[in-house]
Amino acid sequence: MSDSGRRKPTLVADKRAGAPRARPSSAKAGTGKPAAKTAKPAARSAAPGSRQQPPRKPPRNGGGGGGRGGGRRPRNPIVRLFRWIVGLIWRIVWRLTAVSVALVLLASAYVAVTLPPVDELFDGRARGSVTMQDTAGQVFAWRGDQFGGVVDAQSVSPNLRHAIVATEDRRFYKHFGVSPRGVAGAIRINLSEGRGPLDGHGGSTITQQTAKLICLGVPYDPKQWKNETAYEDDCRQTTLWRKVKEAVYAIGMEMRYSKDEILTVYMNRAYLGEGTRGFEAASQRYFGKSAANVTPAEAAMLAGLLKAPTRYAPTNNLARSQDRASVIVGLMQEQGYLDAAQAKNAIANPAGLSAAAEAQSGGYFADWVMSSGPDFLTKKSTQDVIFKTTLDQRIQKAAETAMKYIFEEKVKDTSKAQAAIVVMSPDGAVRAMVGGRDTRVKGVFNRATQALRQTGSAFKPFVYGTALDLGWHYNDVVQDEPLTVNVAGSGPWRPENYDHKFRGPVTLEEALMKSLNIPAVRLAMSAGLDNVRKVASDFGIESDLAQGPALALGASESTLVEMVGGYAGILNGGSSVEPYGIESVTLQGDSQPLMGTDGGIGERVISEAAARELIYMMRQVVAQGTGTRAGLPDHEIAGKTGTTSSTRDAWFIGFSADYVAGVWMGYDDNTPLTGVTGAGLPAEIFHEVMVRVEDGIEPKPLPMLRPDPNAGRTVAASSDGASQGQGQGQGAQPQRLDTIIQKALKDIFGLN
Incomplete structure (x- = not known):
């Protein structure tokens, strides 16, 4: 069947891109007519009713035909193999990623449904705390794990909340518990600083840190861990598997709790140095105020403790803690929590310590109370207890000032000599204790109670x-x-x-x-x-x-506190005395004491007549004997000097009608003292102590024989x-x- 005389329909490709033009190979000059029917053979070869396809361009460089969509398959088999491997890896990775995400979400959901009510996570201490009050009822020392009470993310000072978020996790309110960006940044920093990817910076969010603080929900079991320290070390592991578990637990917490609830748990569980657990305890410990009332400078100092609580504790190094707080203030300003004026004021007026904090937790006296008190209320206490003690802050300051004065004015700067002071009432109540030249200490060797x-x-x-x-x-x-x-x-x-x-x-x-x-x-x-x-x-x-x-x-050898206790027995008329520092012990929140005084006057040792005569003889030691430097102009003082062989130890112990005081001086390594006897510097230290102690007290006569x-x-x-x-x-x-x-x-x- 002939198709001559029938017009061909326009091809779709022609409509879209125009019909291909034939190259004019034999056109007549000047006519513009094409050569005879060049496209006819192609038309003949087309099947009846089929559309004519546009001619394909020949491949460049003699290459083969292109692939799908007009692409070309590379001839190089190595390139083809590489592309196939990459594609295979990608298909495996995204499938594994999808499965992993699904498993993480399932595990997190399981964690979420097993988490306890949020208020059960606030106080996770395995042991209690001891709060010490002086004779006036003022808190001067803390021992054990101090909690202080629950603080809430909404009721706490906004300054503190902002400082914590600015320091630890600026995207806290935006992420889902884990911050991939933060983890990647931390790994990059660790590697750039020559550490392992998980050593140093962790990139943990506040939620992850909270999960670590509650040990991923694993409670302390004394049968499984040797002690609390081992338990906490296990909780702080930074292995890859531990990080994965931590991330799962953090996501589960985000599913169960609100952001503010998570922040509340964090603020109550964080360790902030000096035995404080939570920001309320830390605020009370360092500033003597509630965490609801801290200033920007104080909030920055508290938040700065999160990085290294012991290193940045203001009681250890106030200047270093203030420098760290200045960095936090800068972060708060950078993130819009403080304006320029507020930040400038916080840096110009850094936070300082309360009077109790400056006293370094009561120093030697508090350590002695903890060591001499019953174990079930001190070292092994699982509850918060309050010790009403015999410490008189006025007398304690008098002893510390006297010590400082003598060593600054009478002792060479290069001398390593030490001294100790104990002041007590005639019934054995210890009113002041200085266990060494450095009075701002805690947990160190106490020469007043430990040095024989x-x-x-x-x-x-x-x-x-x-x-x-x-x-x-x-x-x-x-x-x-x-x-x-x-x-x-x-x-x-x-x-x-x-x-x-x-x-x-x-x-x-x-x-x-x-x-x-x-x-x-x-x-x-x-x-x-x-x-x-x-x-x-x-x-x-x-x-x-x-x-x-x-x-x-x-x-014979003895301790200073024993010797002062012996002299107190002489002063009180010849009865034995057991030195004590605790007047009563009460559970926090209770009004009835658990126990009362742990010492005091005991049985008679010598007759009252003998004691009165001995006091008279000791009065002559100070009035006209070896102890004249210890005397006071308006108070009767009795006492006794003491110097050991080779002058390795020098003592003066004496009393007025109101107080007994003892001073020891020597070297820790038993080096002989040079030019020092009990009649010298120890008697002078005693004098300086008693001048301050008796200041403002009406003079009383000694209970002595007057022959x-x-x-x-x-x-x-x-x-x-x-x-x-x-x-x-x-x-x-x-x-x-x-x-x-x-x-x-x-x-x-x-x-x-």
Whole structure:
């Protein structure tokens, strides 16, 4: 069938792009007519009824035909293989990603439905806290995990809320619990600083940090972890798997809780140094105010603790903490929480510490209370308790000021010598304690309670107290002349006086006043060394007491608090005293105390008459003997100096009618003191303490014997241990001691 004479329909391709033009190869010149029917063969070859396809352009460079959509398949098989591998990886990755996201969402949903009510997550401490109050009821120290109470994201100071978000997670209110951008940035920073991808910056959101704070919902189990520290270390792991679990838990929290609820948990669980858990406890600890009332500068300082609580704690280094706070203020301004004027004011007026915070948690006194109190209320407490203590802040400041004054004015700057001070009432209530030259400390060696040092002549009042209780009197006579004692296992021992001189017959009053050694040894041996040891022990000297006659010269070791307690027993009339620092213990929120005073006056050790006579003799030590530097012009002061062999320890312990105070001085490594005796710097420190302590207090007379100055003298122990006669003083030496004790001393010690 011929198609001549029939017009061909226009092809679609022709309509769209125009019909291809034939190249004019044999057109007649000037006619413009094409050569004879060049497209006819193609028309003939087309099947009846089919559309004519436009001619294809030949491939460039002789290449083969293109692929789908007019593309071309590369001839290079390596390129084709690479493209196939990339495509395969992509298909695998996006499928795995989709599955992983689905699994994470399912796991997070499971976490969400298993999470407890938000108010059960606020306080996660495994142990309680101890809050200490002074005699005026003012808080001065905290120990244990201090909580302070719940703060809410809405009720807390906006300054604090803004500081936390600006510092820790500026996109907190926008993300879903995890910030991929933050994680990527943290990894980049860690790698650029030469650390592992998970070491250092974590890129964690506040939600993730909260998940870590609650240990992903795993409670503390003492059977599984050795202690709380091990438990918390486990919670802070930064392995890849731990990060994955943390992210799942964080997303679950976002599903269950609102942003403000998550922030509330975070603000109540974060550790902020000095044993504080949560921002309320930290605000009370450092500033003495509620977290609802903090200023921008204070809020910035609190938020700055989140990075490194111990390092940036203002009680450790206030300047460093203030510098860190300035950085936080800059972030708050940058993110629009503070305007330029507010930021400038916060930087110009940085946060400072409260008076209680400046006292460094009560220092040595608070440490002593925690170590001496019952374990179930201190170290092992699971509840919050309040200790009403015996500390008097006025007296504590007096002791610290006196210490500082003497060391600044009387001691070389290069000296490493140390000192300790204890002040207590006659009933044993400790009013002040300084355990070393550095008074702004916590948890360090306390020389007032932990240092066992030889007491030297400060021990002699217990020797004289024993003798007085057995019948001797202040005006009895004892011989100060050469003495040799054969000590079993040691051989001959010859005590000497400090000045290497002998004075012949002296009264007990004079012997104690001048701190003569030989009369003290004679008296101790006459009264019985066992009796001396018992009196000293009953007065509270609990350390091992020397067995030989050197006991009388303070060869035994004791702590300062024990010695001051012993002198308090003398002042109160001869009854034993147990030093104490706790008046009562109450659970927080309760009104009835759990327990009362843990010390005080005990049983009688020596008679009241003997105590009164001993106080009189010790008064003469300060009035005209070795302790004159300790005296006060308008208060009666009694006491005793003490210096050990080689001057390794120097003491002065004394009292007024109101307070007993003791001072020790020496080196921690037992290096001998240079030019220091108990009559020197220790007596001066005592003086400076008591001047401040007694300031404004009406002078009271000491409870002592006030003898007739015309009284005679009675001869006591002589060189050969026999009675030399009897005068007309107050009482004579009992005959039983002349005959029985003196004979026994001759037989046992070979007294010459």
